Amino acid sequence: MAADFVAGDLAGLSPSAVSLRESWDVLPATVIAEIEARTGSIQSVRPAQVGYSSHVASTVHTARGRFFVKGLRTTHPAVQTQGCEAAVNPHSVPLGPKLLWRIETDGWDVLGFEHLTGRSADYGTESRDLSLVVGVLTELGAIEGGGAPVSRAEQRWAQYLDPTRARLLHGDNLLHTDWNPTNVLVPQAGSVRLVDWAVATRGAGWIDPACWVVWLVYSGHSPDSAERWAARVPAWRSAAAEALDFFAGVLADHWQCIAVNHPNRMTYELRDASARWAAYRRPGD
Ligand SMILES: Nc1ncnc2c1ncn2[C@@H]1O[C@H](COP(=O)(O)OP(=O)(O)OP(=O)(O)O)[C@@H](O)[C@H]1O
Ligand SMILES: [Mg+2]
Structure with a gap:
């Protein structure tokens, strides 16, 4: 259990997630040809500096501009996550980057996006980015997602749900759910955008700010401070306390499972952050 975890357990673990990343050169010539048919001739390729869940993630430069x-x-x-990204795109634009094309050939599933500029968000306790993230969460909360062909929250977290309480997660908002700060791009000027x-x-709608709370605690906030930031998002304020108590426990179980399946420093720290938040919300604690 996360509550029994001691800091010494971190010794010897990889500092971050185990990456799936491979070099651009592993792409077959047939796939490159299909990409170039859509982008024009590739002049240079710059691998993404963060993230780990795709075999290839790069910015491609051509005479027609940049593509991700x-x-x-x-x-x-x-690979099924590629289908999710493609399906949700008409609903997530302009908060997310526009999907320009998808190629499924020769053992690869490749998405080509509008290229965005910006650095990863900083969730530190003194960060000026926190109010920008509140802004993006507020914008996202206004997007109706009932028609988006993606899983319902009750299905997404089904393995951790007591079926009699699953209805607490029900709603028709579009949710991003992966509040890793590398998925929040903060440009020098202009709007914050959400990738991945x-x-x-x-x-x-309150599920997204609740998912953010775990990342805030992971980034150094106390559960109380994290909740005060989440409370600036209108959707959070619509949540029943019972629903938040319940979902904090669901997220703790979820991160526990991720840590078991992907043991590394980052997943252990997220497991501990989520357990800390769940304990904070547990009635009587
Ligand atoms: N459209 C885009 N334009 C510019 N940079 C992008 C774009 N999409 C993603 N990136 C950058 O590339 C990084 C990795 O992309 P993304 O998070 O989508 O994939 P991933 O690495 O497979 O996911 P994960 O974060 O789950 O490991 C992002 O954190 C971001 O810095
Ligand atoms: Mg990512």
Whole structure:
């Protein structure tokens, strides 16, 4: 259990998630030809500096401009997330980057996006980015997602749900759910954008600020401070305390499962952050 975890357990673990990343050169010539048919001749390729869940994730430069290319081998179980990103795109634009094309050929599933500029968000306790993230969460909360062909929250977290309480997560908001700060791009000027809609979901609007709370605690906030930031998002204020108590426990179980399946420093720290928040919300604690 996360509550029994001691800091010494971190010794010897990789500092971050185990990456799936491979070099751009692993793409077959047939796939490159299909990409160039859509982008023009590739002049240079710059691998993404963060993230780890795609085999290939790179910015491609051509005479027609820059494109962001994200690919997974079709033999990998996570390839289904490419379908989720493609399906949600008409609903997530303009908060998310526009999907320009998808190629499924020769063992690869490759998405080509509009290229965005910006650095990863900083969730530190003194960060000026926190109010920008509140802004983006507020914008997202206004998007109706009932028609988006992605999983419902009740299905997404089904393995951790007591079926009699699953209805607490029900709703028709479009949810991003992966509040890793590398998925929030903060440009020098202009609007904050959200990338990586691989696990987009439909559900109650307060679920996104609740998912953010775990990342805030992971980034150094106390549960109380994290909740005060989340409370600036209108959707959070619509949540019943019972629903938040319940979902904090669901997220703790979820991160526990991720840590078991992907043992590394980052997942252990997220597991501990989510357990800390769940304990904070547990009635009587
Ligand atoms: N459209 C885009 N334009 C510019 N940069 C992008 C774009 N999409 C993603 N990026 C950058 O590339 C990084 C990796 O992309 P993304 O998060 O979509 O994939 P991933 O690495 O497979 O996911 P994960 O974060 O789950 O490991 C992002 O954190 C971001 O810095
Ligand atoms: Mg990402």
